Amino acid sequence: MIQGAIFDMDGVLVNNTPVHIRAFEIFCDRYGVRDWKAKLGNAYGMGNDDIMRLILPKELIRTKGLAALADEKEAIYREIYAPEIVPTPGLTELLGQLHEAGVRCAVGSSGCRANVDFVLDACRIGRFFDARISGDMxxxxxxxxxxxxxxxxxxxxxxxSCLVFEDAKAGIEAARRAGIGRIVALATTLPREELETESGLRCIVSDFRDTTNIHQILE
Incomplete structure (x- = not known):
């Protein structure tokens, strides 16, 4: 029986991939980086340091530092997302059902703690989570x-005894390697056909409105 549910954040708690792309566009334009978009497609689910190393010139990283560059990009993201942020459809209802069923919940995100707190506070769902694990921890x-x-x-x-909700290949691999009992994939960031190539998934859903019967995924 599943006793805990761990939620990735980006693409799971919020369907925010387009906002991150907009933030990267603003950020990269500041530094004249033009070839970032194709590289970003391979970085979903990774931590900021790995993403920055993937898309930015080495000289820029040496000059500015990974931490400062990541902080700058994430500040852009929070600024442009704040007026429009909403939880992924069906999420609040699912969290309420998990709470009633006695299932403890955590966030497990490669994102920074500032972004995790921003999402939970802005979406007013922080009360449902017993733990917040971020990439900088x-x-x-x-x-x-x-x-x-x-x-x-x-x-x-x-x-x-835990269930993980994920949208990215890197996160699905992490959950498998951690020995997580159940993995549910959301087709928010990647096409369903691409997720279907991943092994070990309990199911693939479009969003949390497809999880109205939580006992199907808990038992």
Missing amino acids: VTRCKPDPEIYLTAASALGLDPA
Whole structure:
């Protein structure tokens, strides 16, 4: 029986991939970086340091520093997203059902803590989460399993008794490597056909409105 639910954030708690792309467009334009978009497609689910190394010139990273560049980009993201942020459809209802069923919940995101707090506060869902694990709290981000192992530990649960909601290949791999008991994929960031190539998924849903019967995924 599943006792804990761990939610990725980007593309799961909020369907925000287009906003991150807009933020990267503004950010990269400031520094004259033109070839970032194709590279970003391979970075979904990764931590900021890995993303910055993937898309930015080495000289810019040496000059500005990874932490400062990441902070600058994420500040842009929060500024442009604040007026329009909403939770993924069906999320609040699902969180209420999990709470009533006694299932403890955590966030397990490669994103920074400032973004996690921003999303939970802006969407008014913070009360549902017993733990918040972000990329700046761990040594290695997804696809390494550390985030999900840390989240399960924070809930006081074995990973095998936890369910993970993910949208990215790096996150799905991290959940598998962590020994998570159930993985539900959301087709928010990637096409359903691409997610269907991933092994070990309980199911693929368009959003949380497809999870109205939580007992089908908990039992």
